[in-house]
Amino acid sequence: MSSSSSVPLAPVGVRGMKVLDRDKFLRNVKVPVLKVKEENLSKIIRICKPYFLKLEGFKTSTTIDDEEFKKCIFLNPEKVNDWTDISESDRTALCELNIKEDNFGNKEIQLTYDNWRFETIFKAVLPENEEGVSGFSQIGHIIHLNLKEHLLEYRPLIGQVLVDKIKTCKTVVNKCNAIDNTYRNFSMELIGGKEDYFVTVKENNCTFQFDFSKVYWNPRLGKEHERILSYLKPGDVLFDIFCGVGPFAIPAAKRKTKVFANDLNPDSFKWLNHSAKNNKINSVYFKTFNKDGKDFILDEFKDYIIDLCNGKEELSGKIHITMNLPAMAVEFLKHFNGLIKDEKLSEKFNQEIIVYVYCFALGKDHVEIAKKMVIENIGCDVSSCITDVFNVRNVAPNKEMMRVTFKLTKEVLFSDSLSEPPSKKLCV
Template sequence: MVCIKVEAKFCSKLLNLVKGYKLEKYKLISEGTKRVIHLNNTIKHTDLREIPEETRQAINEIEGIQILPTTLHLGYEELTADEIFSKILPPNLELVTSFETVGHIARFNLSPECEPFKKIIGKVIMDKNKHIRTVVNKTANINNEFRTFQMEVIAGEPNFLTEVKDNGCRYVFDYTEVYWNSRLSKEHDRLVSLFKKNDIIVDMFAGVGPFAIPAARAGCIVYSNDLNPRSHHYLKENAVLNKCDKNVKAFNLDGRLFIKELLFGETKLNRIDHIIMNLPASAIEFLDVFRDLRLPDRSLTPTIHCYGFSNETDITKDAIEQGQKILGPIENATVFEVRGVSPKKTMFRLSFPYEIKREEESEVVEPPHKKQKTEL
């Protein structure tokens, strides 16, 4: 290892220069008027050749600087989780060290090869992340209409009621009962930034409200829906928690029935600015609710934002073709690549204006069947 000795009065300057190269979680050592800073294992040579030349020159210009080789015996407290795993787990084990943080919960998707070591993996993650109190491993893929999945606790307390902060909003929910994806935080902010105050927003698959709540806080009127009764429960709770419940109208219906309620039922909206369809595994299929749709006394032209998955190289072409297969011709569409789900699978957002036309006098629209709705 390499260490740098510097006069105490120049220590702050040196720490700024070696930011990213300092051995984390290892305290400074005092030697009289000097301080000793240990560099991490990315720095192998005392000439600091691994550091950019400009920074290296600034370090060497500090008065009385000494750059020396050293040997340091590090304990558990000083090592990072990755460093610990590299020492205690089999060298050929492909460990998934990244995990999703959902409030106080860390969620892993461990490979079968990691199964014998899951308990120690969970313990290390808790030790090295003090805000984590529960570590879970996903044991099955999402395979139900409520988008929940099976999980097992591999460390900590079996407490799934958590609170998440996302883009300035707070969300409370039981992680075993609802769908939440922390990796969509930037997309939540990106889409809501397109909305204007007093816009009418329709959120067909709202979950616990990651689009609906910030939109409502921004002054939009949001008609939000989720088929999962528990998501509907927490959506209403989170609207109150974020003091925007007056702007959130919550429904617990099938997505297609929800749209028919807003257009033909007691709600009967005369304006919709944006429709959000964040159910990427099947949202494209729900576009059929708009196909050949006619209104008896008005027309509407909302912008539809439909999420989906693509395995193709040309994602824009594939996304538009998926939408047109269900809805027919789509014009003025834009496709945004939200995130890579796997090496060959990308989540996208297909956005386009769509006119819901007024019916001609010769056309007849069959009214929807009455369904029980729940509304704030």
């Protein structure tokens, strides 16, 4: 590349705009071009591709009114300012096609709001030297933001730009507070588009429908849902204690894992059953409950284990327990400790139980922090039963969403919780 300075290609004079004015993004700019004949055009375009001027709604080549040359190829002024900015090997290849420095020139074009990507607009408008719109989630037609304090005054502009620029977006919301620990939802503010929160999303070969303003759904967890589902086999049983609208439960039941799905949020319960029906889930493999997690463990899970020991239930596979409520799921682990106090039943029990519990680990050593949270909350040393500690995703600086996988043994499940202090009991 030559030492010639590149021309920044961005809107000008719009810094600090808080109400979108599309006309202000009009800009005339001179850009480098190559004038070429139609002969060998496909070969020329292939060589020039790395230097193309790529903008929304903008053609990288156009027909021109010229006796000798029929086409004009637009190049990116941030990459190319003169002929020598094209690499030597590419210039040699172009020369072999009779494209030389004489073909190189400049042409003035007019760019409008329609040509700028939303990232470029935000960089030009929002405060310099501050974190911008760093990322967002899209759930169906809804874009969900969690804007920093310094961006709140730009909400109307941000919302409108995203509706304009992302074809699949019809609604933009900004999170107003932390996720409510009871129902796992949060209040949101409409900042762009129409107030329509009913969405349809697809994940793991299932279709889910729900009112996003009433339930919890995080598209960033799709891969984690897929990972857990890969562990489940036909003949297994899944107890999904905080199931939400069913991203674990519904695909698992579809694969003929017997599922007991529970969520305290009545709206999650409603849409869980709605999606189960839409996905034609066989009721033989699917039972739903609208209970507190503690009651679900003390009632449904306990009764199932007792019935299993007494031969009223049959199980050819493993028992899996998912606890995806990272803000407080570990607090429910204590209810497994000494859940059943019957030595005779203990002697009959020989099934494998695998627990997948999620938590937020704040600090430096996230793995050790997550392990400690599990051990302290279940009330006995299950360190030897922990088979995996997995970092699901980064939530914030020094805050990770972790998944601890461990085997829930009958020594814990059938222990006499009153016989000795929790710290003394071991997982054996």
